[in-house]
Amino acid sequence: MRSLFRIGIVLALVVVAGGAAWWFMFSAPQAATEPATVAVTRGDVEDTVLASGTLEANSVTSVGAEVSGRIETLHVKLGDTVKQGDVIAEIDSLNQENDVKAAEASLANIKAQKLAKQADVVQAQQALDRARQLVGQKLMSQADFEAAQATLDAANAQIDALDAQISQAELAVDAANLNLSRTRITAPVAGTVVAVLVTEGQTVNANQQTPTIVKIADLDTMIIKAQISEADVTRVQPGQHAWFTILGEPDRRIDATLLSVEPAPDAITTSDTGISSNDDAIYYNGLFRVENADHHLRIAMTAKVTIVLQQARDALIIPSSLLGDKGPNGKYVVRVYDPATKTTKPARITVGLDNNITAEVTSGLKEGDLVISGGVRRTVGNPPAGGNTRGPGGRRGPSFIGL
Numbered sequence: 001m002r003s004l005f006r007i008g009i010v011l012a013l014v015v016v017a018g019g020a021a022w023w024f025m026f027s028a029p030q031a032a033t034e035p036a037t038v039a040v041t042r043g044d045v046e047d048t049v050l051a052s053g054t055l056e057a058n059s060v061t062s063v064g065a066e067v068s069g070r071i072e073t074l075h076v077k078l079g080d081t082v083k084q085g086d087v088i089a090e091i092d093s094l095n096q097e098n099d100v101k102a103a104e105a106s107l108a109n110i111k112a113q114k115l116a117k118q119a120d121v122v123q124a125q126q127a128l129d130r131a132r133q134l135v136g137q138k139l140m141s142q143a144d145f146e147a148a149q150a151t152l153d154a155a156n157a158q159i160d161a162l163d164a165q166i167s168q169a170e171l172a173v174d175a176a177n178l179n180l181s182r183t184r185i186t187a188p189v190a191g192t193v194v195a196v197l198v199t200e201g202q203t204v205n206a207n208q209q210t211p212t213i214v215k216i217a218d219l220d221t222m223i224i225k226a227q228i229s230e231a232d233v234t235r236v237q238p239g240q241h242a243w244f245t246i247l248g249e250p251d252r253r254i255d256a257t258l259l260s261v262e263p264a265p266d267a268i269t270t271s272d273t274g275i276s277s278n279d280d281a282i283y284y285n286g287l288f289r290v291e292n293a294d295h296h297l298r299i300a301m302t303a304k305v306t307i308v309l310q311q312a313r314d315a316l317i318i319p320s321s322l323l324g325d326k327g328p329n330g331k332y333v334v335r336v337y338d339p340a341t342k343t344t345k346p347a348r349i350t351v352g353l354d355n356n357i358t359a360e361v362t363s364g365l366k367e368g369d370l371v372i373s374g375g376v377r378r379t380v381g382n383p384p385a386g387g388n389t390r391g392p393g394g395r396r397g398p399s400f401i402g403l
Contacts (some may be wrong), residue, residue, distance in 0.1 A: 001192065003349050021385055022095050024181070033034065033069075033134070033395050034284055034337075034339075034342070034370045035335075035337050035344065035373075036372070036373045036374065037337050037370035037371060037372055037373060038318060038319060038322060038370070038371050038373050039368060039369070039370055039371075039372060040316055040317070040361065040365045040366065040368060040369040040370075041305060041316075041317060041367065042314050042315065042316060042317065042365055042367060043314070043315065043317045043357050043358070044311065044313050044314070044315070045311065045312045045315055045317055045352075045354075045355060045359070045360045046306075046308050046309075046310070046311045046312075046353075046355060047308075047309045047310040047311070047353055047354075047355045048306045048307060048308055048309060048355065049228065049232040049235055049236055049306075049307040049309060050232075050304070050305070050306055050307075051226035051227055051228045051229075051286060051305040051306075051307065052226055052302070052303070052304050052305065052308045052349075053224050053225045053226030053227055053285075053286075053302075053303055053305060054225060054300055054301065054302055054303065055222050055223070055246075055298065055299060055300065055301040055302075055303055056222065056223045056224070056225055056299060056300075057194070057217035057218055057219055057222065057223070057295055057299055058217075058218040058219075058220070058221040058222060058223055058289075059179060059189075059191075059217065059218045060194065060215055060216070060217045060218075061188060061189050061215065061216045061217075062204075062212045062215050063088055063185060063187065063188065063213050063214050063215070063216060064210035064211055064212050064213060065089075065091060065182075065185060065204045065206050065210065065211050065213055066179075066182045066206055066210060067089035067091060067099065067182045067183055067206055068091075068203075068204060068205050068206045068207060069092045069093070069095065069096075069203065069204065070091065070092040070093060070156060070201065070202070070203045070204075071089055071090075071091060071092075071198050071199065071201060071202045071203070071204065071213075072090050072093075072198065072200070073090040073092070073146075073195070073200065074088075074089045074091060074198065075087050075088060075089060076088055076089075076193050076196065076214060077193070077196060078193055078195070078196050079192065079193060079194075079195045081190075081191070081192050081193075082187040082190065082191065082192075082193060083187065083190045083217060084187055084188065084190045085112065085186050085187060085286045086187045087184055087185070087186055088185045088186060088187055088213060088214055089185045089198070089213050089214075090183060090184050090185070091182075091183040091184075091185070091204070092183070093180055093183035096176065096179045096180040096182075096183055097180060099176040099179060099180070100173065100176040100177055100180050102176070103169065103172040103173040103175070103176040104173055104176075106169050106172065107166065107169035107170060107172070107173055109165050110162060110165045110169050111166060113162055113165075114159060114162040114163070114166065117155060117158045117159050118159060119160055120155045120158075121152065121155040121156060121159060122147070124152035124154075125152055126334070127148050127151065127152075128145075128148045128149055128151075128152050130148075131144060131145045131148040131149075132145065134382045147236070149331065172195055185213055187216060189216055189218070190216075190217075190218075191216040191217050191218045191219065192216065192217055192218075192219050192295070193214050193215070193216055194215050194217040194219075194299065195211060195214060195215035196213075196214050197211075197215075198211070198213050198214075203221045203251070211218070211331065214269050217299065219292055219295050219297075219299075219346050220291075220293055220295075220300075221289060221290065221291060221292060222289075222290040222292045222294060222297050223259075223287055223288065223289060223290070224244065224256060224286075224287070224288040224290060224303045224305060225282035225285050225286075225287060226285070226286050226287050226288060226305045227266075227284070227285060227286075228261065228283060228284050228285075228286045228302065228307075229281065229282070229283055230265075230281075230282040230283070230284065233261060233284045233286075236258060236261060236286065236307050236309070237258070237261075237388060238258055238259060238260050238261070239257065239258065240245070240256070240257075240258045240307055240308065240309065241256075241257060241258075241287055241307075241308045242255075242256045242257065242258055242305055242306060242307045242308060243255055243256060243305075243306055243308070244256055244288070244290075244303040244304055244305040244306065245295070245303070245304050246301050246302065246304075247301070247302050248301075253290075254297075255286060255290075256288040256289060256290045256305065258286055258287075258288055258307060259283070259287045259288060259289050260286070260287050261284055261286045261287075262284055262285040262286075262287070263284075264284075265282045265283055265284050265285075266283065266285065270294065281358045286301060286305075286307075288305060294333065310353055310354070312352060312353045312360045315352070315353075315360040315361070316361040316365060316366070316367060317358050317360055317361065318334075318358075318359055318361055318365070318371055319357070319359070319373075320354055320355070320356050320357055320358060320359045321373075322334055322359075322371050322373060323351065323354075323359055327348075329348075330350070331348045331349060331350055332348070332349050332350075332351060333346050333347070333349075334346070334347050334349060334350055334365075334372070334374040335347070335371065336365070336369050336370060336371055336372070337370045337371075337372050339370065344372060347364050347365060347369075348362040348364055349361050349363060349364030349370075350362045350364055
């Protein structure tokens with residue numbers, strides 16, 4: 001009896017253990033699989049060309065000294081804003097002032113000589129008048145009369161010569177005054193002083209070449225000189241919108257406009273046979289105009305430029321990686337997952353702008369649709385209704401959505 005009792009206990013334990021195992025296998029919540037999806041959203045799509053370059057001032061004017069001398073006063077410093085006509089520097093003007101005085105004295109001397117010659121002309125004219133009367137009265141020979149005429153002509157000729165000397169002396173005075181005025185160096189244009197190349201007390205020599213005193217740049221408008229690869233240069237054209245970032249502010253987009261593309265690359269050499277290039281990659285310089293009223297942008301900054309070829313604003317978008325191959329009708333087929341029914345269905349969609357990262361969906365999908373991306377994700381919960389796997393006694397087991 002005792003052995004039968006023990007056998008009964010063992011059998012009871014086996015039944016209990018089997019029931020528990022069955023319950024945990026088919027009744028407890030199972031890990032269900034759902035496809036990984038990407039929601040259809042709205043956003044902007046851009047087809048772009050990338051380029052890199054540096055910022056330059058719209059114009060840089062070198063202001064030089066046209067006369068030699070010592071820099072007596074320097075009125076500007078680096079970074080100053082100047083207007084056209086503002087005094088930049090003054091050169092010691094003693095030599096130029098003396099040149100003006102000497103030129104004026106020479107002019108006065110020649111004018112005095114002219115006054116003396118004018119008196120001679122008056123005397124010669126009077127002598128000729130008397131000689132004409134005497135010749136008419138047969139009291140003077142014809143030879144003496146002709147000599148009186150010659151004297152008057154010579155005096156008039158000397159007056160003409162002195163007039164020419166006066167003109168030349170006046171030019172010398174004007175030149176001396178011009179050199180004197182050039183000792184005050186003024187700004188030929190408005191802008192910002194971006195370089196000061198002399199110091200007070202320094203002597204400059206303008207006899208051989210014009211020494212540069214300062215450089216003035218127009219920083220209100222900047223120019224980006226960016227390199228565009230030969231693979232992309234045929235896709236861009238003047239007038240296209242662009243934006244760029246600088247190293248110090250990589251998240252800030254700054255608008256620009258493509259002005260022109262230089263016709264020849266930098267990597268060229270000129271020879272007797274024409275233009276040849278080396279074996280390196282070929283880049284063409286694109287020039288972009290940037291407004292810079294606050295002077296936030298500076299010369300020689302690095303710019304990463306994005307040229308916008310096409311763009312779609314507030315469009316329905318999905319990742320381009322979901323598209324696959326285009327069908328013969330020009331459409332793509334994607335699979336859309338319905339979380340309510342746990343089912344998938346194909347959708348034929350039309351794509352507009354596609355930059356290989358983001359694609360614009362023009363038909364076939366609506367905002368919020370879930371497009372299967374190819375992976376799976378697991379969720380914990382009761383088996384979904386409508387599964388096709390059943391456990392013992394007709395109880396539904398875990399269902400799997402086919403991908």
